Amino acid sequence: MGLVEDLAADLGPARVRPGGPDDAIGGRVPAAVAEPLSPEAVAAVLARAGRDGLAVRVRGGGTKQSWSAPPERLDVVLSTRALHRLIDHAPGDMTCVAEAGMPLAALQAAIADVTTHRQRLMLDPPGGAEATLGGVLATAAAGPRRVRYGTPRDLVIGARYVTGDGLAAKTGGRVVKNVAGYDVAKLLIGSHGSLAVITEVALKLHPLPDAARTVVLRDPDPDRAAAFCDAVRGAPITPALVEAAWPEGLVLVRVESTEEGAAAQVERLRGLGPVEELDEVAADALTADLAARAWAGTGPVLAVGVVPDRLADLLRAARDAGATLVARAPVCAGELALPDDDPDRAARLIDAVRALGGSVQLRRGGEDLRALVRTAPEPAVLRLEAALKDRLDPHGVLAGAAR
Amino acid sequence: MAATQTTDRLGTLAERARAIVGPVWVLSDPAQLSTYECDGLTNQRERPGLVVLPASTDEVAAVVRACHELGIPFVARGAGSGLSGGAMPRAEGVVIGLARMREILAVDLPNRRVTVQPGVTNLAITEAVAPHGFYYAPDPSSQQVCTIGGNLAENAGGAHCLKYGFTVNHALSAVVVLADGAVVRLGADAPDAPGLDLLGVLIGSEGTCGIVTEAVVGILPKPQHVETLVAFFDTVEEGGETVSAIISAGIVPAAVEMMDRLAIEAARAVTKMDWDAESALIVELDGPESEVRSQFEAVTRICAAHHAREVRVAASPAERAAIWTARKSAFAAAGRLAPAYRVQDGVIPRTRLPEVLRGIAALSERYGLRVANVFHAGDGNLHPLVLYDSAVPEQVEQSEELAMAIVALCVEFGGSITGEHGVGTEKACSMPKMFDGDDLTAFDRVRGAFDPDGLCNPDKLLPTPRLCGEVPGFHRVHPVERAGLGDRL
Numbered sequence: 060m061g062l063v064e065d066l067a068a069d070l071g072p073a074r075v076r077p078g079g080p081d082d083a084i085g086g087r088v089p090a091a092v093a094e095p096l097s098p099e100a101v102a103a104v105l106a107r108a109g110r111d112g113l114a115v116r117v118r119g120g121g122t123k124q125s126w127s128a129p130p131e132r133l134d135v136v137l138s139t140r141a142l143h144r145l146i147d148h149a150p151g152d153m154t155c156v157a158e159a160g161m162p163l164a165a166l167q168a169a170i171a172d173v174t175t176h177r178q179r180l181m182l183d184p185p186g187g188a189e190a191t192l193g194g195v196l197a198t199a200a201a202g203p204r205r206v207r208y209g210t211p212r213d214l215v216i217g218a219r220y221v222t223g224d225g226l227a228a229k230t231g232g233r234v235v236k237n238v239a240g241y242d243v244a245k246l247l248i249g250s251h252g253s254l255a256v257i258t259e260v261a262l263k264l265h266p267l268p269d270a271a272r273t274v275v276l277r278d279p280d281p282d283r284a285a286a287f288c289d290a291v292r293g294a295p296i297t298p299a300l301v302e303a304a305w306p307e308g309l310v311l312v313r314v315e316s317t318e319e320g321a322a323a324q325v326e327r328l329r330g331l332g333p334v335e336e337l338d339e340v341a342a343d344a345l346t347a348d349l350a351a352r353a354w355a356g357t358g359p360v361l362a363v364g365v366v367p368d369r370l371a372d373l374l375r376a377a378r379d380a381g382a383t384l385v386a387r388a389p390v391c392a393g394e395l396a397l398p399d400d401d402p403d404r405a406a407r408l409i410d411a412v413r414a415l416g417g418s419v420q421l422r423r424g425g426e427d428l429r430a431l432v433r434t435a436p437e438p439a440v441l442r443l444e445a446a447l448k449d450r451l452d453p454h455g456v457l458a459g460a461a462r
Numbered sequence: 463m464a465a466t467q468t469t470d471r472l473g474t475l476a477e478r479a480r481a482i483v484g485p486v487w488v489l490s491d492p493a494q495l496s497t498y499e500c501d502g503l504t505n506q507r508e509r510p511g512l513v514v515l516p517a518s519t520d521e522v523a524a525v526v527r528a529c530h531e532l533g534i535p536f537v538a539r540g541a542g543s544g545l546s547g548g549a550m551p552r553a554e555g556v557v558i559g560l561a562r563m564r565e566i567l568a569v570d571l572p573n574r575r576v577t578v579q580p581g582v583t584n585l586a587i588t589e590a591v592a593p594h595g596f597y598y599a600p601d602p603s604s605q606q607v608c609t610i611g612g613n614l615a616e617n618a619g620g621a622h623c624l625k626y627g628f629t630v631n632h633a634l635s636a637v638v639v640l641a642d643g644a645v646v647r648l649g650a651d652a653p654d655a656p657g658l659d660l661l662g663v664l665i666g667s668e669g670t671c672g673i674v675t676e677a678v679v680g681i682l683p684k685p686q687h688v689e690t691l692v693a694f695f696d697t698v699e700e701g702g703e704t705v706s707a708i709i710s711a712g713i714v715p716a717a718v719e720m721m722d723r724l725a726i727e728a729a730r731a732v733t734k735m736d737w738d739a740e741s742a743l744i745v746e747l748d749g750p751e752s753e754v755r756s757q758f759e760a761v762t763r764i765c766a767a768h769h770a771r772e773v774r775v776a777a778s779p780a781e782r783a784a785i786w787t788a789r790k791s792a793f794a795a796a797g798r799l800a801p802a803y804r805v806q807d808g809v810i811p812r813t814r815l816p817e818v819l820r821g822i823a824a825l826s827e828r829y830g831l832r833v834a835n836v837f838h839a840g841d842g843n844l845h846p847l848v849l850y851d852s853a854v855p856e857q858v859e860q861s862e863e864l865a866m867a868i869v870a871l872c873v874e875f876g877g878s879i880t881g882e883h884g885v886g887t888e889k890a891c892s893m894p895k896m897f898d899g900d901d902l903t904a905f906d907r908v909r910g911a912f913d914p915d916g917l918c919n920p921d922k923l924l925p926t927p928r929l930c931g932e933v934p935g936f937h938r939v940h941p942v943e944r945a946g947l948g949d950r951l
């Protein structure tokens with residue numbers, strides 16, 4: 060019997076199909092695509108993989124497969140898309156629980172009943188409407204709002220997962236405060252599907268603000284733009300976004316507060332630099348444009364991070380490399396898009412960011428570039444990561460890579 | 463025979479430890495050792511075989527390496543203020559005390575971070591940066607004494623973690639001595655480093671993943687404006703419903719704390735305040751002034767709408783401090799109400815407060831023991847204080863049963879057995895209430911990856927046969943399997 064038939068015997072014929080060119084990851088086409096309907100079915104796929112020595116790659120919306128190394132072998136794509144239910148939304152507790160294959164956009168729509176409760180999951184990662192909760196967690200993807208609300212590690216309060224050898228387990232819970240047990244969710248966030256399949260997530264929600272106002276500063280001088288960002292960080296304001304973009308030398312600040320609070324904060328911002336206020340339509344358009352900007356071309360995209368007082372240097376590095384930068388200024392993390400595939404240009408930029416003590420990860424680009432970006436961690440860290448992989452995926456079936 | 467071997471090994475370790483840290487920093491005199499036999503959970507004690515007090519990362523690493531070679535279990539100890547038995551040693555084991563490592567190594571204001579040794583107290587970080595207008599956000603009530611190492615180990619929270627999060631949301635990196643004595647830095651200076659979030663899982667691991675010998679933590683600018691009120695209610699339910707209403711209104715206060723009549727009485731016995739109500743609700747807002755003012759008005763209206771008998775607004779920093787003194791004294795003051803008490807730390811979804819408080823009252827009546835409630839209402843983290851007389855043997859037993867029944871109630875309502883004090887030894891046997899055999903097995907695998915030989919603070923956090931008897935369904939990896947000599951399949 061072939062692999063598709065074998066899996067069909069485990070999951071039912073409707074849940075399995077042969078892989079096609081569209082399912083290729085890193086140029087490898089899987090023999091089968093399995094779409095399990097339950098954690099038990101996920102465990103069944105992994106159990107078979109363990110028995111038959113198959114390589115399994117987990118896929119949510121398929122928007123961030125390029126964020127981690129391609130699989131060396133690929134037999135099965137395990138799609139989480141059939142695990143898409145909202146399991147619980149407790150508006151009064153500001154928490155929700157959903158299956159991992161639920162698209163983030165679908166979750167936002169399901170919980171945003173504006174008439175009864177104004178709340179939202181404050182995650183706005185790249186990847187559009189297709190990105191699933193599980194994929195966002197597995198890649199630790201975050202967007203502009205991390206400035207105020209943090210990244211997935213700050214918003215996840217619990218998870219269910221299936222280890223590589225089919226153990227269905229949970230970590231955390233459904234309450235916003237909880238220290239019982241190891242916080243395995245922290246390990247799964249950013250693990251790129253290398254340790255376990257996330258099947259369910261419990262999340263902390265936040266209230267939508269009463270009022271939002273947006274201003275922009277345009278200053279093509281990296282030092283002045285960075286100084287403005289620094290002043291914003293030190294001022295008594297509560298921005299939800301502080302996006303700095305190069306080449307324009309543009310800084311967008313969106314404050315979210317009560318009506319009175321937002322008005323007072325805009326006044327503060329006017330005192331910090333020659334800002335211009337945007338109306339809602341213009342503000343939303345520019346915010347969307349900034350979110351898309353780094354991904355707009357077809358060239359390589361890097362995720363970079365430096366310590367906050369190196370923002371001006373980061374802007375200069377982007378300028379010198381002719382790259383596009385969109386960064387969350389207060390945390391100094393963002394995306395750098397290169398204009399072309401020139402390896403020397405990429406190498407110069409990576410060196411420049413590293414010289415600032417910064418971090419670099421590949422978001423989009425060829426394997427040559429991935430090799431340039433890759434760093435060797437300390438041996439003891441490598442040992443720990445290997446030990447975790449060994450214990451959570453003892454048969455080595457999960458073909459995800461955490462680095 | 464086994465006992466002699468243990469003594470011999472401890473003797474060898476003592477010798478090596480003296481060479482590493484200097485003879486005066488190795489304690490083996492029984493009288494000195496008994497200082498280290500328990501943490502804040504004083505009803506569980508064990509005198510350690512040895513106490514070593516190193517002064518640097520290198521010394522910690524050398525001592526841990528020696529323990530590893532000799533197969534001697536060790537436990538890190540900060541201030542010993544833990545409330546779940548986390549720092550309790552084993553009789554044949556070693557306490558590695560970090561009290562000598564209490565230097566603030568660097569203050570980096572432009573990047574808003576402070577580098578500290580593990581024995582630095584939580585409050586000392588805030589004190590170091592306060593002159594520059596900054597503070598360290600996690601504020602456990604024990605902040606004057608508890609150490610940053612202990613805070614990382616327990617993922618400590620405090621009254622203000624409702625808005626600002628816990629230790630894990632503020633720690634940036636740490637130097638850690640692993641169970642085999644290797645030294646690593648987990649986390650990084652810059653955001654978004656590649657690789658697994660090993661720091662994230664170490665925080666809250668109760669000293670079982672290694673010993674933190676240096677930590678970098680983030681600091682925040684002091685809020686521009688703070689408003690605090692205390693509202694008094696004729697019923698506990700009204701207080702609880704007010705909490706839900708504030709959260710539902712989309713307001714995220716800096717803190718929402720609640721005390722019931724018994725807790726108020728206790729606080730009154732030790733402070734000068736005149737509070738008198740079935741429940742008192744403390745609400746604090748902080749942030750930009752205009753935002754705080756408009757939201758504070760809304761909170762005041764919500765309190766009135768829920769029949770608050772009186773709302774007192776702190777008109778000065780002194781009045782604010784008085785409100786917080788009343789809240790923070792309730793704990794210690796419980797000692798005035800009864801000869802002994804047990805603190806519980808269960809969490810519930812915050813909308814279930816009224817029901818759960820009624821449930822606790824019913825349990826209290828059934829067991830014939832009084833329970834005072836003083837807790838972090840905003841995030842549903844209860845601290846029921848079960849009062850009893852330790853001279854009456856039945857009460858000792860019943861108080862423990864009652865405390866466990868309260869924990870079970872929290873889990874029944876979809877909550878947790880612990881919100882900030884940790885599992886330790888105290889609640890290890892309660893873990894199966896929340897987690898099934900597979901959950902526990904997965905936890906054990908994580909632990910095993912950090913500590914394959916089971917020497918780094920054993921018998922904490924997870925149920926062990928030694929503590930709890932056999933745990934159904936929980937498959938611990940047997941050393942034989944670990945060594946690859948056998949398999950269960």
Ligand SMILES: Cc1cc2nc3c(=O)[nH]c(=O)nc-3n(C[C@H](O)[C@H](O)[C@H](O)COP(=O)(O)OP(=O)(O)OC[C@H]3O[C@@H](n4cnc5c(N)ncnc54)[C@H](O)[C@@H]3O)c2cc1C
Binds near residue numbers: 611669919
């Ligand atoms: C009156 C009172 C009020 C309290 N209020 C709060 C509160 O509001 N919020 C809260 O969260 N807690 C509270 N606690 C509990 C306690 O203070 C915290 O758990 C604190 O984090 C413990 O710090 P410590 O230095 O005393 O650690 P210890 O008690 O010495 O140790 C606690 C655990 O941490 C481990 N550990 C210690 N140092 C290190 C290190 N360097 N590396 C690795 N592991 C280490 C120990 O092995 C042990 O498992 C309170 C305690 C008391 C007595």
